[in-house]
Amino acid sequence: MLCSKNLFFLFIKIEFFCKLYKILQNISFGMNKSLRFSSLSFAFLFLFSTLFFVSSCKPTQQTGDNTTKKDSTNTTNEFLVPIEESESQFKKDLPEPIWKPKKGSYHATKTKEFDLIHTKLNIKPDWEKQWVYSTATLTVQPHFYDQNKIDLDAKGLAIESIKLLAGSSKNDVTKPLRWDYDGKWLTVRLDREYTKDEKITVEINYIAKPNEAIWTNSVLSNIEEEGFFFINPEGKTKGKPKQIWTQGETSNNSMWFPTFESSNFRGTQEVFVTVADSFQTLSNGKLVSSQKNTDGTRTDYWKMEKPHAPYLTMVAIGEFEIIEDKWRDIPLYYYTEKWHAPYAKDVFGKTPEMMEFYSTYLDYPYPWEKYAQIIVRDYTSGAMENTSASVFMEGLMVDKRSIKDHNWEGIISHELFHQWFGDLMTAESWANLAMNESFADYGEYLWLEHSKGKKDADQNISNEKSSYFREAQAKREPIIRYFYTSENDMFDSHSYAKGAVVLNMLRYHIGDEAFQITLQKYVKANAFKSVELDNLRLIAEEVTGQDLTWFFNQWFMKAGHPELNIDENYQDGTLKMTITQTQDLRYSPIYRLPLEIDVWENGKVTRHKVTLDKAEQIFEFKTESKPELVVFDPSGYLLAQKNEDDKTANEWRLQADYYENYIPKMAALYNLAGSIENDTTFNLLIKVAKNDKFAAYRTQAIRSLGEYNLENIENKEAENFEQNITEIVTLLKEMSISDKDNLTRASAIDIVSQYGAFPKLWKQTLKDSSYFVISNTIYSLINVYGAEALDKIEPLENIEERHVVYALGEYYSVYGIEGKYSWFVKNADRISGSEMSYFLNHFTQYLINQPKDIQKKGIDYLVHQAKTNSFFQTRKDAYQSLTVLKNALDEETKIELEIEQKMNGIKTEEKDRRVTEFQQALGF
Ligand SMILES: [Zn+2]
Incomplete structure (x- = not known):
């Protein structure tokens, strides 16, 4: 899911708080103080906002190479501080940080007394009352131990009758059953004990009253969403169509049907939905039939032949146009409002290409009968990956022109990747949410890398880092966390952004091919199953032959991130780098960080691979002369806050020249604003702004050039101040009109x-x-x-x-x-x-x-x-x-x-x- 709860403005609302926030995150930097007519342009500023928040660098390969690989770990050295000492040095007597992990209570994965085999729903919404007349027929089977009752999640339902259906094991007649119900839990009393070899089918007749339940039911006082949403049911809101849609994640589908509402259950499904004939419907799986009834209504029959988790069940109803498309022999449907239909393919048209790419990359074809994407009104989140039927917020109803400013491929690829990571393989509990969301976010990275290239993808991961670091100022939890207060806490920049960055580090560490094979094997091994982190680790270990516990533990199971103090010192042919891990060891581990350091001499680079695994380490590199530039983590893959010696203007210029990959290049262009009065810097930025093929570099170059202005006293004193200003203004005016990037x-x-x-x-x-x-x-x-x-x-x-x-x-x-x-x-x-x-x-x-x-x-x-x-x-x-x-x-x-x-x-x-x-x- 991509949430949008905290977004106060829409656009951004995309998957945010959860996801959306990803975009949001970008907002905050980048504003140019001088000009702002209040804070307004933030509406789109967020788009500019790039990353420099993070001073870390980004991945890509620069030919490192092969000269003397000096050293790696364990240099014995007088400066090497033993861990115990450094702990006392850095951590004792410090006040507790505000981001201190807040251990909530332990949340185990739900015990399966039964397996959910099949759910058949027959629903007929009443717009006026905002009720849903329903029958749920559930087929279940004791998981292992004998059972004489079925405990179901069922929130605010008015239960009318429950029957054991003939055809259940050894039952040849239909029998009424007794039940107990407290408004939240429904206990169905069976007529006897059933063993694990018996299937039981019960039919439950009820009315779902999602609004009333959430408005008034004190048993449900902690529930914030009705699960089954009536949009403008009485037509009182001008301009807004009547719609119905549902939102199950995390625990709200039981507002409209009784089920085992935990992500480790999985069953096949049929949904019969009866509506006025003017409405379209959508649910999971295939539309089997559409039957007109004598009372002017119509009943659509949707069937899922492959099992999925109950929170992924969905229904949507409304007057939609349905645009058809196709990938291989899988039908695709884009549901949108009539006025928007001509633009539906502008928004969703890359879907077939994305499906081809993911199916190939994962070596596992898109697993479901069809793929529908629907845009609804008043959606409470950014988007949701219901199996074979993703729902999107109304922000995606944009025209051709708007798409050129911002295509929605991020959110579209995110939900699509979920169809594997989330729907085909489902996190076994919300503690493991990252098994869905980190991958969905990383799916965006993979699509960008494939469709646009490495630089665009690295821009995305750089934004992910920023997003996590921003959140880390106030919150640091393990990505996988069994201790929490509310399921909703999990939908944060840890499960999404940090998780994606960590997957990218895993890929960097084990290599592209091993990473891809790991994902392929993981999908094949876990299709139609629940997953937890160890499922991934074991496969990665099998593929690489390496023990990776250290990696998974430090990044997924522990809170925080490395904070590195990096000190460089050159003397007599030796570059000495002292790196200290300064993170608060009360809450974060000492990290093991395989990383690279580029040392440049006379335009030639030597890439050193080292492993950092102590509180303080010194690395020595022999050089022929004083290095002209040293770049720590030149690929920029690492998630770390770094405190480095300030680079000189010349070093930043060299970095801008020597590196083409995103993180080191952007860091250089950004920091060159600090030496803008220097002619060489000035000319370099002008050159990038005019000629660079990558739009984000041009944009950053002009933002840095914009620091050369009337308010900056140092600039004013420059000899050719007037001339430089003229040159900047001429360039900006020209770019305002003719740059090809919006x-x-x-x-x-x-x-x-x-x-x-x-x-x-x-x-x-x-x-x-x-x-x-x-x-x-x-x-x-x-x-x-x-x-x-x-x-x-x-x-x-x-x-x-x-x-x-x-x-x-x-x-x-x-x-x-x-x-x-x-x-x-x-x-x-x-x-x-x-x-x-x-x-x-x-x-x-x-x-x-x-x-x-x-x-x-x-x-x-x-x-x-x-x-x-x-x-x-x-x-x-x-x-x-x-x-x-x-x-x-x-x-x-x-x-x-x-x-x-x-x-x-x-x-x-x-x-x-x-x-x-x-x-x-x-x-x-
Ligand atoms: Zn998601």
């Missing part, structure tokens, strides 16, 4: 604007094909012209793309531009899901500065949203907006507009505990 053009427009006003240029870039370029131009206009920019910006109001809409919304709200109320309402009616949270902020800010009659209309609009929007998050957001308004209005206006009375009215009508609790928390 993000690079958008960056150029952003950076050039700090050098002055360029109305002619902006006129042109407002017509750019890229929405990113347009929205950045808007911010530039706003910064320069303020309220006077209106006539230039207004013509863009018909654009519905989110970055442009946010830019306009920010502008109208900050400057209180009159007459824009209907523009806000038009967009608020169109936007839904988590994007709405963001847009309502602008709307609210806008209303604060408007005349009373507009405020009154706006308040009524927000009250309507707060009362009727079917998405609980939007009801919360609208209520929060009213609270903000109430606090901002003066006493007299407040009374006149009756805002408090209206808010009380909202509170009286609200039934959802998630919203009422929020309202209470806001006070008032």
Whole structure:
């Protein structure tokens, strides 16, 4: 799954908190302080944000080579500090870090009293009541020991009857069964003891009431999602289609059918779903039949012949267009809203190529009967890899033009790779979630490497590192963790990002071929099974012939990461490198790190392979002269925080010249901003910006050049200051228009604007094909012209793309531009899901500065949203907006507009505990 919970803005919302955050993560760097019209452009800044946060370097092979391999470990040396001493030196008496691993309670894998053999569901949703009339027929078999009862997860169901069906072992008649039910656990009392050789089929008739259950049932007070979601069921929210979709991971499918809700169970499945004939349906497996009923409804019959885990069961219903595609003989379906159908292949069209690549790489063809991808409204996460039917958030409903700014291949490849890692082989418990998510994230890397090349892939892994390091400031847990508080805690940058980086290190360590063979054997050995970390380790050991316990233990089973202090010293033909592991040994291990060090002399490199495995080690390398450049971990594969001696401008320039692979090159281009007043540096950056084929390098070069500006005193003193500024501005203007990469053009427009006003240029870039370029131009206009920019910006109001809409919304709200109320309402009616949270902020800010009659209309609009929007998050957001308004209005206006009375009215009508609790928390 890719979560998006914490994203406050949509785009990003992709798999985040979990995943999405990956993108989010990128956001934070990269902003150029001078220019910002508030924090706005962050909307897309995140895209620029590259990595330099991490000072580590990245993988790729530079011919190391073969000169004298000096030394490796264990140099006895007076500087070598024994571990015990270093422990006391670094760790004792330190305060506890805020990231200290928080050991929750132990979570064992669920005991299997039964095997789940088959689940047959017959469901008929009632839109008006938001109930689901259902029958679940479960076939189960004692796993080993005799059983006389079946304990099932079943949350908030109204159970009507339970029968043992004829045809169950030794039963030739259908018999009613007794049951006990507390609203969460359903215990079915069998008529006798059954042995492991007997199959039992029970039929359970019930009504699922997912909303009521979650709103009011105190037994379910820790459940945050209804599992079965009715979107705009009564059609009260303008512009939003009626839809139903489900979200099982982690434990919410039992909100709509009784099951063994643990990832180590696995069964085949049939789903019969009865809907009005105008709706399309989607579920796992194959659509076997579609039968019209006499009452005008239709029953679709979906069948999964291969077993999967219950949390991967899904259903979606709505008025979708279904675009068909094909990979080998597997049918592919892209479900989207009608207006978006012409663009469905722009979004999902790489799917067949991805399936071919993964099937070949893994030597195991895509395992399911079909592959459907569906975009739904108000989705609570970024995406979910339900078996053969992945669900995506509405952010993917973009047009051709938008796709050129940001294609969604990351999230699409992530969910597709899950069809093997997650669905075919399933983490046996949430403690092992990384067995699903690390691989899904690494699947993105593999696809990028295959489709775009190593540099793009390394950019991705570099972002993964940043994402993990950001989280590590506040949280450090083992990737695989049996001790935790909530299953949701697992959906973090450890299970996703760090896990992917660790897999990449494993690959680097054992080699590409061994890594690929390991994955192939792992898939074959574990298909249709539950997996834990050891399954992977044992296969990697079998393939390589090496013991890898040390690797898996330190990276997957322990918290933290290496923190390295690297000290270089050259004397009399010897380069001495002292490397100290300074991480807090109370919570992290001393790492064993096979790594490489490049030593450059006169344009020639010697690559030394060493292994770090002590708290402090000294490595000595004989050289003919003082090295011109030393690069630690030149491939940049290592996940470590490094504290290195500062490099000189000359060393950074050499590094930029000598390395073409992502991490060392980007680090050099980034750090060269520090010597921008030096002509050689300046010219090097100009050259990269003009000529480099890799867009991220050009972008970084202009960002570093942007440090050469009027505010920088040192620059001003440079002899050719004026001339350099002219050269930069000329280059940026040219790149704003003609660079072929959208993000690079958008960056150029952003950076050039700090050098002055360029109305002619902006006129042109407002017509750019890229929405990113347009929205950045808007911010530039706003910064320069303020309220006077209106006539230039207004013509863009018909654009519905989110970055442009946010830019306009920010502008109208900050400057209180009159007459824009209907523009806000038009967009608020169109936007839904988590994007709405963001847009309502602008709307609210806008209303604060408007005349009373507009405020009154706006308040009524927000009250309507707060009362009727079917998405609980939007009801919360609208209520929060009213609270903000109430606090901002003066006493007299407040009374006149009756805002408090209206808010009380909202509170009286609200039934959802998630919203009422929020309202209470806001006070008032
Ligand atoms: Zn995932």
